[in-house]
Amino acid sequence: MSDALDVLDQVGKWKAGGKKVAIATVITTWGSSPRPVGSQLGVDETGAMVGSVSGGCIEGAVVKEALAAIADGKPRLLDFGVTDEQAWDVGLACGGKVQVFVEKVN
């Protein structure tokens, strides 16, 4: 949780510096997952990131969606896991599943 607050600090600094930013948050987990619910990743318009929503397995895909959210202003709900028909071709090595909410900071 203190990590999450550090993320907000950095996001605040990016905003204050005139950058467009988005926040991704782990909102549900099933099975073993590397980061608990509430973990956050901040992303700025250049793709710079702070914090984490996994052990590094899905950050790449989340940054891509965060940049899209920064562009169109719409929130997104992303599912990551080891199901056959996953919408995202990124798995979690640990076999868990996570759902991540991505939104632009207005």
Added chain:
Amino acid sequence: MKAETLAALQDARKQRRALALATRLGDGAETLIYPDRALGVQADDETLLSAARRALEIGRSETVDLGGQRIFFNVYVPPPRLIIVGAVHIAQSLAPMASLLDFDVTVVDPRRAFATDSRFPGVKVMQEWADEAFEKMGLDRSTAVVTLTHDPKLDDPALEYALKSDVFYIGALGSRKTHAKRKERLAEAGITDEQFARVHGPVGLNIGAKSPAEIAISILGQIVEVRARRLEALTAPKVAAA
């Protein structure tokens, strides 16, 4: 997330106040829930508020279905804080170890020779009497207090103050004998046996610790245990009364 929401979250952190942010996942609508008030789109929704208060109480973020809407409660609680009274040798091990565990650490000691920044690199050091320092910092239920000075004139006022607060952990260094005498002194100051029972003394888990670093481990082990058990008790499913 609205810019005002981000600012509110940052403010709460600075003031060491807990709050929950409810986000309606369908459209991103936000409601901020403080222990005593709520602001935002669903601030009048009693069902949402009671679920938010429960999440706040147990300090755990979660997604729930409320009347067909998926709501994510993100609970922001102040980082746990450890206040060490006595800038002594054990404190020099305890402070950096507690920092590794993400505790916000402050060392308090009115004695100039002990309370120096050079003895505690990277740690907040207050050269003050404990009760005065506590008054400034404001003790809360995410705070742990450990007294290490062995000197009643320094330890006792700290314990007395801490016992009147809702800190989650109080520990006092000293043997059983020292602890018994401490109990007598604090009884004279009006601390009841029941109140005194909150003080962990002799401090720490019994792991045969001898060196300052080992004692620091035993203290931190106990603090981690007390914190985890409290959370378990809060999150255990409640058995409905018949």
